Amino acid sequence: MGTITKALSLLNHFSSDRAEIGLANFVRLSGGDKATVRRHLVELAENGFLEQNPETRKYRLGPAILRLAAVRERSFPMRSVLGPVVDAMAASLGELVHAALLQGDVMSTVYYADPKVHGTRVIFDESEMLPLHATASGLAILAFGPEDATDYAIAQDRQSFAPNTVVAKSDLLHLVRQTRAQGYSYADQYFTSEIQSYGMPFFGLDGVAIGTIAVPVPKARMTDALRRQIIEELRRGCAAVTRSLGGAIPPDFPLT
Amino acid sequence: MGTITKALSLLNHFSSDRAEIGLANFVRLSGGDKATVRRHLVELAENGFLEQNPETRKYRLGPAILRLAAVRERSFPMRSVLGPVVDAMAASLGELVHAALLQGDVMSTVYYADPKVHGTRVIFDESEMLPLHATASGLAILAFGPEDATDYAIAQDRQSFAPNTVVAKSDLLHLVRQTRAQGYSYADQYFTSEIQSYGMPFFGLDGVAIGTIAVPVPKARMTDALRRQIIEELRRGCAAVTRSLGGAIPPDFPLT
DNA sequence: CATGGGTGTTTCATTATTCGATACCGTGTG
């Protein structure tokens, strides 16, 4: 693993409930040497990717990230395209809706909306990277995304997260085929107990899926009516996003 | 310069009008070796900080940046605090307003609003890093920000950007003192010809300036009335931002 | 006031990585 990767990986330890991380904590989380970790932290901070809370001396994500995100968003408006669509879907369904992009061999959440209308809610950590084999989002990408991502996910050893996580290669391939045929993915407690999810991809210029929208719902609340409604919303939402991004829905995609 | 810094510096070559950069271009821009630059690009891409346009094979900023920005914004809402304030100021003034954070020894733009009401407008590149000695934002930070940033900017060799850029140490110190006394900074064609700017800091918990709001105006349009209006808007805006961030206006700050 | 936890800093020799030059392949374009 190169130095750059080691340093950048440190940034991945941040999440919503872990907004500031101290040195000792970083050492624990990353398993690296104290001096080395600190050198990396300092260098990241020098480049504005981290900054130190002057009070506690803990580290938090820095302003450079905001600037870069703004630059990307300007030339490649992704959040601003996904935001309204996801918001509308969440409002209409009354369920949490999230959008993620393929990033290497995991999914990275870009936006989500939680309508907060129910007592029991899906707990969702936007900073968590979603594995391809164990989430509705991931399955949708495996079915319609770039081949190399699929190959990799198939070849790799797969971790089990919840009672029903699919680990066996043959089962996973079956799931992917099924998703390809349906046009949407379904994950029944693959990643989180008591949660069922539906996912659907949206596409880039070349008709390859670049991201997904997914709706996770507590199992107890899932009904046939909701299921139908979710799939319909996903269809509309993903079509809208694909269109806004100038993408192309591939001819073999089963839903309009 | 460490490997991490070299790699991260590559990201700074992106800007609004340079959203995608190919390998050869990167080599030219960074002045590094082709093989090395590519290794860095690949490693950045592996971590989601870059992604490749599948068509042109050029690189663009990747989705990881969006995710990290979202994480930071969630725990540390800066853009969402600055956004409404800056928008309101821009609407009220009819001039471009931008907010920037201190990042090391430069200012990094976080948000800006351009009301687009006039024929002649300030051309503003949000991805550009603003030098401390030659911008209204920078002067405001030098006057009220952390000491080490000031020391560094004073000690360093200063580049000249426009006819009036202040380069001499004594002149700069004088400007800083003046800014400290007034509570706002004024830059008459220090960074860009024909542009005059007013800037004011907002403060963090410890009463040290962490960022600025600034209003650049074409010289031809500047009047006494506008000047007064700008300063008043800055005062209100910066106070609001400081308050929202839980910051403290230091006792020696000359404006309420 | 000693203790322990935390952070931050420095040193140093060893090792592993990175570096950069060069050359080469394939592709698309003028």
Added chain:
DNA sequence: CACACGGTATCGAATAATGAAACACCCATG
């Protein structure tokens, strides 16, 4: 065809990263 570009591979030399260890500091807590 010549040219620019992206991508690859190799290889010795130079550089940078590494990890261990010791120390300073702060602030809680006992």
